[in-house]
Structure formats: C-alpha cells, structure tokens
Amino acid sequence: MSLTFFNACNSKQAYSNTATAENNSLDYVVDKFADTQVLRYKVPGFEDLSLQQKQLLFHLSEAALIGRDILYDQNCRYNLAIRRMLEQIFLDSKCDRNDRQFKELEIYLKRVWFANGIHHHYAEDKFTPGFSQDFLADRLQEIAGNTSGEASLTFLRKGQSLQQFIDEIFPVIFSPDVLAKRTVQSGDGDIILASANNYYAGGITQKEVEDFYEKQRQPDDLTPPSYGLNSRLVKEPDGRITEKTWKIGGLYSDAIEKIVEQLEKALPFAENQAQKAVIVKLIAFYRTGDLRTFDAYAILWLKDTASEIDFVNGFTETYGDPLGIKASWESTVNFINKEATKRTKIISDNAQWFEDHSPVDPRFKKTTVKGISAKVITVVMLGGDCYPSTPIGINLPNAEWIRRDHGSKSVTIENITEAYDQAALGNGFNDEFVRSDVEKELIEKYGFLADNLHTDLHECLGHGSGQILPGISPDTLKSYGATLEEARADLFGLYYIADPKLVELGVMPDSEAFKAEYYRFMMNGLITQLVRIEPGKDIEEAHMRNRQLIAKWVYEKGKTSNIPVVELIKSNQKTYVRINDYNALRNLFGKLLAEVQRIKSEGDYQAGKALVETYGVKVDQDIHAETLERYRKLNLSPYKGFVNPTMKLIRNDKGEAVDVTLDYSENYTQQMLRYSRDYSFLPTYNE
C-alpha cells in the first residue's frame, strides 16, 4: 500500500513573488468542472536527456497510455460502454452545445474521464447526472440516425438493439441504488457484494473469496506470491469459482499485447543490463500471468537504482479492492532529479538509525533494514490509476516479504508537488483557515520543504519500516489494512520530521521547521480535508481516513493534559486549530505509531477496526457544515489532477529518430478524446 496523494486540498500558498502569482497559476490550470481542477505539470530537464534516453521514455510512455481502458473495466463492468456512448454523443450530436442539458452531459463526461469510470475517484460513490433520461435517449436516437444506424454504435453488445441497450444501461447511470459505490470499505455487510467494481463477478460472496484465497496460502511459505493480484474471481453459473487472469491470452489480452509491444520496442534503448532485465521480466509476467515471475520482476526493479530513467507499469495497488487483494493497473514514467535526490539519499542512508530509534516495540522492528532506496523524480507520463489524479509519492513493491528480504524503492514526485504549489499561489486558502500570522508565516517559510520531506519520510522510511510477526498473514486487517498502513507511514514521518537528527543531517534548516508540517497536518485532518466530503457522508478513502484517525486520536488524547495539546477554538463563528504544545504533540504521534505498528505486526483486526471506526470514519457535522461554507466562498476545487504533455517522436526523411519533443498545449477534453481514439484496445465488455 504505497501511494501518497496530495494531502491538503490547497493548503499551500505563496512563498514569495506574489506579484506574479496570478499569471503563474493560470499557466498551470487547464480546466475546472464540478469539484475538480485540472492542471498541467512541466518536465524540467527533459531537453538535457540523451536521444537514447528520450526514446526509452517514449516507448515506456506509449505503454503507460495503452493500459487506460483496463482500469475503466476494473472499476466497473459498464464503464467502457458508458464512456464510449458519451464520447460518441459528444462528438456526433448536432444538439446545441449551449443547451443546459448538453452542458450537464459534458460535465458528467468530464467526471467519468477524471474518475476512470462512473464512480467518484475518491468518494467512491456514483455520479448523479444533471441531464434527464429523456434527453439521453433522444441523443442516442439522434446519433443512431446521423450515422448508418444502430450497427455503427460501437458501445452496443453484439446483436443488441438500442432499446435493449437503454434498458440495460440507464439504471446504471440514473438509478441511485444500482452499483451505488465502487468500493465499500467498511460496515458489517458483505463488502464484496456491496462493491460495484469488477474484481469479483457472478455474485460471489466475501466468504467465498476469503475461503478461496485462504486455501492457496501455505503458512510455512516465507516468500508467498500475492495470490489473486492479477485476476478477476468469478462464480460460474454452475457454482464453480474460477480465476480469470489478466495476461496475454487471458482477460485484457488485447491491451496487454500492445503494452508488451511497446516494452519490446523500449528494450534496445535500455540504459544498462539491469534495466533490460527488468523490462524482460515484466514482459514475461504479462505473457504468463505467473505471480512468482511478478515477484522476480519486482526484485529486479527495486534493485535497479543506477538507471536514470525509471517506470512503473502493471497491476500494482490494491486500494480499489475492499479486501486489498486485486490490483488496479497503473503506470508512471520518469527520470531522476539528481539535485533534489541528495536530500532523500541522506535519509535512506540513515534508514537503520531511524528504525532503531523509533518508539515502536523492539519485537516489531527490523533488525536489519535492507535495500532502502529513495529518490526525487520528474514524471513525463502518467497512466491508469495514476492519471489524471496523481500521487506525489510512491513506495514499491508492496509484497511484505520482498520488503523484508530485499527492501523497497521510494520516490517523491517533485514536478507534481511543484505544479500543485504554483497553481495554489495566492488562492486565499491559508488566509481563511490558518489561525494566525504566526502559523501562516511558518507555513510560508517552511511549508514546501517540510511537506516534501514528510512525503520522503512517509514513503522511504514509513512504508519500509517495521515487520509483522511470523505466521501473520498480510491480509489479516482486511478492509482496514490500507488505512492503517497509511497511518503507520504518516506517523513515522510525523514523528521523525521533528527529530533533531534531521537538522543534524542537514535536511531540515532548524528546530522550528517541523511545526509547519504539524500545523498543516492537524488543520487538514481535523478541518480542511472535510471539503472533500459531501454533507451527511462518511469518510471512505484510505488516506483521508488515516489523516482524520491520526488528527482526532492525538486531539482526544491530548485533551487530558493541564493545557490541551491541541485545541479547536472559535473566533468570529469560525473554527481554527491551535497547537499549544508541539513537543507533546510529537510524543502523541509516537505513541500512536507504536500502537498502529503493534496492530499491524500482530494482525489485531479488532483493535484496528476500532481505531479506524472510532476516529477515521465519522465526520463532525457542525465543523463539516461550517468548513464547506467557508470553502465555498473561496471558489476553489477540492480535487486536482493532471493532463500529460504530448510526446512526439520526430523522424528525419530517412525515417530515423532524431528527437522526442514535449508539447504542453493540449487541453483536457482534447487529451481525453485523443486517448480514447488512439489508445483504446479493449472490447466494450470484457466478460
């Protein structure tokens, strides 16, 4: 479990140079709709790469874009049909583009693109269309008439009439009860049956899934593959349970073949033998679907720290499966930022010191920290589950035993954090929510550095730290596993960002800087992240649950001191966070870290559930309403994502590659329509 998303919605603002703030931020903003703002990121340093490196990036980038439709189908089995239908209407309808309903359809389509499906990418629930069933039915009749009739509608099933399509699809779009939530993360009901995602099919129950994978597990296998990671589990009509593996010749074969084609084209441009071996092994995995081959690939990948170009491509993160078994497809393509990597190298070089000095019970610590590497990277292409909503840090691989025996590789994506930062310049967010000038100045002075450093610590040391006791299965914490793992990593970072060791190592300027991160974290966890939650709803997403869990727990525990460690104070009817004792706050983070590590190491499901349900899920209704109102007046978007640059391979008249260029001019709609046109290889229904 290993992605970090941008914490606060807009918690950073101008550090200097406010005069140019407006122009600068406009340069980064591409589109805005519903609760979302789309930005572009820049790729500084691309021109300085060699032609060979650029060609490698080019083919890896093609491979990154090809997997897009896999994720749509993983998220829900109707996603491709609905997207293709909407795109065809959007392109072919002669309807007035300024018609209110048409505009609503456009917004709905933009949201589907952003979420890679019909459910919100963070809140998990289904979008409510602002257009009517009649309007959509009319548009479908219209485009069937525009073209050569129903046969040209590519989103119909074979032999399906338009009316049959409408009967099947309209409830999926319009009825609130049908496939209501992509991933149901908690509750005492059957979370597999309740989830709309496409990782399980045929009415299979949670119990059947758990039994199926329990049987595969061998308790004495110290290097177990990630069973079920790359397949859909299906209950056939005759009651048999089968795994449909995502591989060449299996499910999603049409897209995976094209990915492999690009990986093969990338091979001649590999920087060295180690990198070549990584790509070769990944191809072997896509061909066989064999999970031990996947582990072998992951080990080669984490050990390749010499290459300047790097990438992730495959079935990677399991946040979308309530049981944390099945992985969504994602890709990032990047190169190293050598200057900024000096910072993360210092941290990873001292990983053993941090492990030894953590407040965790010695039984749950790694005696020898192996293979920890960390770097700062510049991304050039994002795909699948990293697009358009993008992580700012990644730590892989996820298999516990590989981390234990071989280590892990962490990255902080600084051209993404920089784009967030630039786009938020002077947006008024901190003026509204930060208590006083004292904290505002702290954030202005140290915010960017402290935030990046927290991401470094979270990824490199946090996820890489600790060990689970022998015989404890990594899946024991079930749907609470992802939240608790993120809490563990965040707490590790919070505990150490205040450590004098960081000043001694020269990565923090002084003993005040950590306060910027503490203030920002508490403000976000107790108040401002609620701008992402609709009135009356609970928190669903693992990172958000984690942040409230931590903030609320330390807030509650700190109340018993003579002077509360953290307070919520009211001024002019507005609620603010006040931190009275930063050092006591650090101790509380340490205490909670020790407890969360214990829960993970011992696989204490009941304690983990209690922690998440008590502190991480329910929302304070008064603060929520007040926060939404304050935020609304700022006219900002709580969610952000990115368009990619357009990458072109330039050939001379002899057909030889002479350069690879990046262009930043494409807008959001253009990019999405281009991707749907050029990178769609899957059938509409993958059953």
Ligand code: ZN
């Ligand atoms: Zn994480």
